[in-house]
Amino acid sequence: MRRRDFMMTIAGGLAVSELAGLCSAAPDQSPPTAQHKEPQMYTLTKLPYAFDALEPYIDARTVEIHHTKHQQTYVDKVNAAIKDYPQLQGLPINDLIADLDRVPEAIRTTVRNNGGGVANHELYFAMMRPGKQENRPIGKLAAAIDSQFGGFDQFQQKFSAAAVAQFGSGWGWLSLDKQGKLAIETTPGHDTPVMFGRKPVLVVDVWEHAYYLKHQWRRADSIADWWHLINWDFAERNFAG
Ligand SMILES: [Fe+2]
DSSP, rough: OOHHHHHHGGGGOOOOOHHHHHHHHOOSSSSSSSSSSOOOOOOOOSSSSOOGGTTSSEEEEEEEHHIIIIIHHHHHHHHHHHHTTGGGOOHHHHHHHHGGGGSSSHHHOOOOOOOOHHHHHHHHHBBBBBBOOOOOOOOOHHHHHHHSSSSSSHHHHHHHHHHHHHHSSSSEEEEEEETEEEEEEETTTOOOOOOOEEEEEEEEEEEGGGGHHHHHHHHHHHHHHHHHHHHGHHHHHHHHH
């Protein structure tokens, strides 16, 4: 089975930590040769569903362009950035962006923007599934949300308000810190809680390219639709795994 087909088969059932290793460059299994060693580059992960699987909440054309054009561009640009830096090749994408200080200054901003773009889109697409009218968290995550935010409805309201208020392009997150505390946060550009030592549990893309064809300027409506698409099994594994 080709690596891409394998990733398509299983990506829908993996948590963040598992996904990071799979969606990034895999260890080189080929025997070493004296003449030539292939650089280990990132690839575009296949979606765990069809382009139209998220209808009517996200239209098929938006999913297709978002994945095959925007995400592909981030993959291409981060690969181009690390092309001449073999010490950075072969790392899981979250490892590459978690410690930007070790990335040479000449390519640090490019890696931050485009490596973040790769990591965030892999997570965003993997964390959705065909929509449900009633779609609520489960298990330990549901209990933690109740405990820390006073219930799912209050959490949903706070999360949506934060994501809507993010100025310009960025991302809305539920993240987990090293003390096990959940927090709602937003990041600009393609920054991620991973860059600040926190673990993503839930993510929504609030760049206009994520919703403009269907929702135009109505970011709040796009987020209201996104709640129907969350794969809460995936989020639960992010939290409890
Ligand atoms: Fe995006």
